[in-house]
């Protein structure tokens with residue numbers, strides 16, 4: 001079976017859902033890794049990308065309260081926070097004074113605040129763009145875009161168009177979780193459907209806004225549901241070509257409603273490899289070191305990943321749920337992780353151009 005899949009990969013033939021399941025179930029993880037690695041090398045040579053970036057969460061107040069999310073709070077609950085635009089700018093300034101002019105990407109995501117108007121988010125982007133014209137703003141998940149549409153009465157398309165005018169350059173891949181309806185209902189009943197997530201990304205792509213895609217795995221989903229998730233992403237990518245990277249997100253169980261266990265290192269690496277093999281129309285597979293830990297992320301470079309995300313600086317979503325990684329890496333540390341995996345570090349901008 002693995003041999004048939006290897007032949008398909010060699011001849012550049014597309015894998016079926018059954019192939020993906022067989023790869024997930026194969027006990028020969030080293031052969032799966034070798035295949036994925038070969039595909040990654042064809043796409044990206046020996047290059048492994050990273051970006052000097054900074055994550056900002058404007059608020060953790062969220063009306064959705066997904067059951068796997070340890071980051072969110074309700075309004076007025078201890079631990080809830082709301083940043084003003086000045087506070088956001090001063091966080092960025094603190095970073096800049098340490099690492100002058102190096103910031104290439106500002107990643108902004110947060111909860112669905114019950115009271116903030118859509119104008120606040122537009123002003124936020126404009127203010128960040130004014131202060132950092134050379135950094136790309138990658139902001140707001142499809143879940144937030146849908147929320148802005150609901151509070152403003154504008155279509156998601158109009159919301160995206162206005163945000164783009166305010167400085168939005170790209171969108172992150174969060175909020176995808178698992179598209180399958182049953183899992184979504186038990187994990188995050190208030191969240192937009194998988195279909196709506198895909199529709200909003202498709203709108204963004206048509207407006208020329210590149211986006212990423214994620215999958216939250218290692219909780220209650222089946223392997224079939226992971227493969228269904230891959231299939232829907234691959235189908236949309238065939239239509240629009242607007243996805244830049246796929247990022248498997250390893251579930252973290254601490255302080256969440258659903259509890260459970262951390263994903264295993266084996267599952268992390270296998271999920272990277274299968275996604276590399278199945279998502280043949282994605283240029284990049286990102287091993288997000290915050291969730292995988294620095295060492296598993298480094299190993300993932302031998303399992304088909306070609307990107308480690310970035311310096312991050314401050315991370316609240318995974319750390320609220322028990323992340324064991326640090327919150328920041330320097331450029332030198334990222335380069336060192338990549339070199340020691342036998343790859344060539346390439347500092348990139350938000351669009352995968354080397355800088």
Ligand code: V47
Nearest residue numbers: 068069172173174175212214216249250251252321
């Ligand atoms: O949407 C929430 C996930 C996502 C938990 O696009 C959890 O470049 C694990 O999407 N355990 C946000 N995951 C992070 C994200 C992301 C990160 C880095 C880069 C990019 C990109 C996107 O985190 C959420 C949700 O899917 N999440 N809770 C948890 N307990």
Ligand code: SF4
Nearest residue numbers: 062064065066069072
């Ligand atoms: Fe809100 Fe996002 Fe957390 Fe869900 S995952 S509760 S939408 S912040």
